[in-house]
Amino acid sequence: MASFDPLLDKDGVRLAVDDAIATVTLTNPAKRNAQSPALWRALAEAGRLLPGTVRVVVLRAEGKSFSAGLDRQAFTPEGFDGEPSFIDLARGSDAELDAAIAEYQDGFTWWRRSDIVSVAAVQGHAIGAGFQLALACDLRVVADDVQFAMRETGLGLVPDLTGTHPLVGLVGYARALEICATGRFVGAEEAQRSGLANLAVPAGRLDDSVAELAAALVAAPRDALIETKALLQGAVERTYEEQRVAERAAQGRRLRDLAGLSD
Template sequence: MTPGADGVRIDCAGPVATVTLCRPDVLNAQTPAMWHAVRDFSRDLPGDVRVVVVRGEGRAFSAGLDLAVAGATGPGSFTELATLPEAACADRIAEFQDAFTWLHRPDVISVAAVQGHAIGAGFQLALACDLRILADDARLSMAEVTLGLVPDLAGTKRLVDLVGYARALELCVTGRRMDAVEADRIGLATLVVPRAELDDAVRDLTAGLLAHPRDAVVEIKALLAGAAGRSPAEQLRAEREAQTRRLRDLAGLGE
């Protein structure tokens, strides 16, 4: 287990890694130091990890960006970013995005366990995961517009992919909050459970994700993740090629 000096605790138990935001006193508000810690962990992810669970300690998943940090004058603050040359500012934001985009990687399945607030950066962190289990007290919002900002932590495409352009636009430009019932109805939730059952639901889903051969799961994720960008003929070809690899591997003929 890695201590949470930067507001993040990481626990690896065999094929499951758990990333816990552990600043419950501020509803797990996020800072650049937290993003760097998560990014650094992702670069050294143990090879046997198949499932990554992302969660928040206490009564919220994450209330978003820590405005006390962002509004100050130090590293990662709005003031510092605004004074950088445009290319340098964009490069810095790219570093922040790395803490989110690694959850898309093809060799793991990521699961967000969401209770309470998932606001702004918290919502984008949940969106970065492949699957989302919401407690019935979850409240989600893309709130960046209320600060005069845009969602920039890899959340925009994921949101459009999940709910469509019109709904994504409405959520992003109003910044309104939605409850777990609505999130489930529009396709953001994999599962909604009572708050007291969230941990059990995560364990059950994780067990299901680990129940079958890793190589088959990796191929299936790749097929589904790339489907939207392929034509029907291209998807059929991708299926044929993936199945050929699986058949050869099962017959002991793989490379």
């Protein structure tokens, strides 16, 4: 993975860019990459700092776990230094609480931008917020030791970091409900079989496999990939006829561009 000077390195998040491929790394293995509001803001900043040359973003984590989820310190009266605790947030107005959660979500929303393809490399535990961060990406490659779990419901909460929409899209409503309601672990074999993972590989091959996938994605013509991604993202909400129209319009743009006739 990228080893040059990072564009961002703070609050457990590092962003490094090598031409068309950016790598976002979670860098707090001592705490199993547990998440905090500061980390979420750093993730959002990483998205804002991406140069226009970037076509693929790889999300990875140092250590044995991708992310063990929310740092439980958020639920203590003290919270984090310089941050309101979640208890304090709950005591605020509805508007204040909504704004705080919306800010937290910003770190999870940019991964599906139409101009990039994001790939999560997931090993070990990916629990709660960690699971949702992996779900925020377009694609997931998992190590054979991966353990996904959505534990929020069992704690009296809900998954609120944008994970519910992609989870239902990938595995369907019934299985998504069962995974969230029970909080059980989903291993590599089930993850690949159910569509949560695009590829499951031995842990020692995770970085190499993701690098190979990133290289294949970069090899595709950028504008064609952007148009294809937009078509696929909109397919669920369009009717069959609407999708046919969208395909024709997209192909028309591509043909004109290839013929040198685009505006």
